[in-house]
Amino acid sequence: MKARTRIWAGAALALATAAAAWVIQPPIAPVQPPADTDFDSASIARGARVVAQGDCMVCHTAAGGAPYAGGLPLRTPFGTIYTTNITPDRDTGIGAWSLAAFTRALRHGVARDGHLLYPAFPYIHYTRMSTVDINDAYAYLMTRTPVTAKPPANDLLLPLRFRPLLAGWNLLYLRPGPVADDPRQTAEWNRGRYLVDGAGHCASCHSALGPIGGERSPAFSGGNVDGWDAPSLTTLLQAPKPWTREQLALYLRHGWSPEHGAAAGPMGPVAHSLSQVPEADTNAIATYIMSLQQPATHAVAPAPAATADAARVAQGATLFAGACAGCHGAAAPMMTAGGRPSLALSTAVNSDRPDNLIQIVLNGVPWSHAQQTTFMPPFSAALSDAQIASIAAYVRADIGKRPAWNNLEKRTADIRKENQQ
Secondary structure (H helix, E strand, O other): OHHHHHHHHHHHHHHHHHHHHHHOOOOOOOOOOOOHHHOOHHHHHHHHHHHHHOOHHHHOEOOOOOOOOEOOEEEEOOEEEEOOOOOOOOOOOOOOOOHHHHHHHHHHOEOOOOOEOOOOOOHHHHOOOOHHHHHHHHHHHOOOOOOOOOOOOOEEOHHHHOHHHHHHHHHHHOOOOOOOOOOOOOHHHHHHHHHHHOOOOOHHHHOOEOOOOOEOOOOOOOEEEOOEEEOOOOOHHHOOOOOOHHHHHHHHHHOEEOOOEEOOOOHHHHHHHHOOOOHHHHHHHHHHHHOOOOOOOOOOOOOOHHHOOHHHHHHHHHHHHHHOHHHHOOOOHHHHOOOOOOHHHOHHHHOOOOHHHHHHHHHOEOOOOOOOOOOEOOOOOOOOHHHHHHHHHHHHHHHOOOOOOOOHHHHHHHHHHHHHO
């Protein structure tokens, strides 16, 4: 027993020592904001590509705010975190950060002044980025327009406001440093894995989170972000029409696939960011993701009519004809001339949960940039919770031929309330 006690004591001491090493992080001396001429133009151009791969502007730009100036609220199970200003403003941004401080933040989750960063900033993935990519991202961000903007204070559960607790989280989930290429795989596959697991941090959204916010295994099995379900990335062959590498690459680059539909919710801005990277990058991402697929299963049989609320479906058919069929009906010009896929192929319609379909009807697909190929107006002000529930019931049963969702009206009301909050 004494030997066992010594072993446990030694393990506890080792963990405490390791945690203390994370907690006690020295500040890195501030620097004067570098001038644009301090950076090579080629490095800045490459940095724009890296920053687009990481979708940095979307998270670090508040609604109506200046690019990269932070202040966007990120809802988590533990409260709200506001993103930081990453413009080169010396007082409220990262203008006083040296390259060493910037690298430490991405590799180890530690700010310039030594405080630990919350893992809503996906440094557990950014740590896998190459030194060259980190240097180029620094060059790009340091040549943006400085903006004086201090984000609101985070609103987190009381214990989590004590940042040293993050040291224990890092011991569990952070594995610092890049990952070597797999020599058994092609260069494109290795490039795709590097982008997906590194700057792209795809698992941050497409994986379930554990009780303390760490990504659960298996990765890419589906998650939830900002009230939207992020579908599994390992079951694309099990869709009503199985995805191909070419279809996925097109979807990633343009936010739309003629065989599957349009990107909506948090995925829309991601696709816009990926539209700015070379086609080789989106092809590599698609190659890697398709290599993760589980075997295809048999097609799901149509739902028996008795499983759906016939009255609700009938009401939904009437509402759909008036509000939706002009664009989504089989004979609508957008469908016949535009080559749009049937809603029967939509991931939102075929999901086990109705959340994404409800979100799309409530919020639409906003028009955010000139290159966007899809748009849908929001119906949150025009349709009640009961009406949206009826439309969802109709689309699910009559168009999707899938088993009925339960408690649609309550779920619609809950989602509307969550969105307002």
